[in-house]
Amino acid sequence: AQSVTQPDIHITVSEGASLELRCNYSYGATPYLFWYVQSPGQGLQLLLKYFSGDTLVQGIKGFEAEFKRSQSSFNLRKPSVHWSDAAEYFCAVGPTVTGGFKTIFGAGTRLFVKA
Amino acid sequence: EPEVTQTPSHQVTQMGQEVILRCVPISNHLYFYWYRQILGQKVEFLVSFYNNEISEKSEIFDDQFSVERPDGSNFTLKIRSTKLEDSAMYFCATAKGAGQGYNEQFFGPGTRLTVL
Numbered sequence: 001a002q003s004v005t006q007p008d009i010h011i012t013v014s015e016g017a018s019l020e021l022r023c024n025y026s027y028g029a030t031p032y033l034f035w036y037v038q039s040p041g042q043g044l045q046l047l048l049k050y051f052s053g054d055t056l057v058q059g060i061k062g063f064e065a066e067f068k069r070s071q072s073s074f075n076l077r078k079p080s081v082h083w084s085d086a087a088e089y090f091c092a093v094g095p096t097v098t099g100g101f102k103t104i105f106g107a108g109t110r111l112f113v114k115a
Numbered sequence: 116e117p118e119v120t121q122t123p124s125h126q127v128t129q130m131g132q133e134v135i136l137r138c139v140p141i142s143n144h145l146y147f148y149w150y151r152q153i154l155g156q157k158v159e160f161l162v163s164f165y166n167n168e169i170s171e172k173s174e175i176f177d178d179q180f181s182v183e184r185p186d187g188s189n190f191t192l193k194i195r196s197t198k199l200e201d202s203a204m205y206f207c208a209t210a211k212g213a214g215q216g217y218n219e220q221f222f223g224p225g226t227r228l229t230v231l
Contacts, residue, residue, distance in 0.1 A: 032218070043224035044158070044206065090158065101146065101171055101213060102160035103220055 002027045004093050006106035013081050014114050021076040021109050023091030033074040034092040034103070035065055044090070050074065061085070086113045117141040119223035121207050127229045131196050136226045138190045138207030146210040147190045148220060149182065151175065153203045161205075164190065165213075197230045204228075 003026040013019050025031055032051050036044040048059025055067040065076045074091060091106040120139045128134050140147055149161040162172040164182050181193045190209075194201055204227050208220040 036222075041227070043204075044222045046222075049219065092158075101163045101165075101210075101218070102148065102173075103150075103158075103208070104160070105158040107157045 002031070002093050002104050004091050004104055004106035006089075006091055006109050008109045009107070010110040010112060012112040012114060015083050016080050019076075019078045019081045019085070019111070021089050021091075021111070023074045023076065023106060024072050025074065025091075025093045026072065027093060030069070031093045033065075033067060035059065035063070035074075035076050036090045036092060036105075037061075038088045038090065038108075040087075047076070047089075081111075081113055083113045083115070086111055119207055119209050119221050121205075121223040121226050123226060124224065125227045125229070127231065128197055130199055130230055134194050134197055134228060136192045136194075136205050136207075136228070138192075138209075138223055139188060140190055140207075140209035141211075141221060144209035144211050144221070146170075146213060146218070146220075147182075147184070148208040148210075149192045150206040150208060150222075151203045152206065152225075153200075158206065161192075194228075197228075199230050202228055202230045 005024045007022050034049045035047040037047050038044050047063050048057050050057050050067045058064050063078050067074050088108045088110050090108045092103050094103045122137045147164040150158050152158045160173050162176045163170045179195050184190050204225045206225045207223040210218050210220045
């Protein structure tokens, strides 16, 4: 069965510092991978997605993610964090025909940004 | 850019009451989904719907829940007799298709349901 693991429940970084949020997935074939951001009380905003092709994908707000098949990872990165990036970040996998039609979300990583 | 819309944005109800959450999909999308997020927890799949029938549902989606597309445009989630534990944010999502390149799900802004 598909699953998504985000090992870090929360992360604190200083404004201007670099950021990497970890995501590992479990799936037999190449999955469809997503990163979403959610501010408190708000909906889900898609940051970026990976379907196939170039393993380094660029997203909105200066985020990028790299798909590494050998490590079953899809880590999210940003070179310089801004205070407005403080939010909850969700990695997700799916949907795929063989894995069902649903999107499976990780538990999320809450990002705190300190001045 | 077309968006998925949901109404209401916030619904407060008494325990035991029926609620209907509404979603307007993107116009050429054929696959519809409901997800739930209890406060502070991850987003969980509830149900998928295609061709006027449920294609997949989770263990959360019990007999108290139902979905339908009553008028060909709205996609609704009904909870017959709400419980306190139904309090959550409910997200609708829609997709153009199920094959590669068509199955990306677009999420609505959510309806926050509070059961008192």
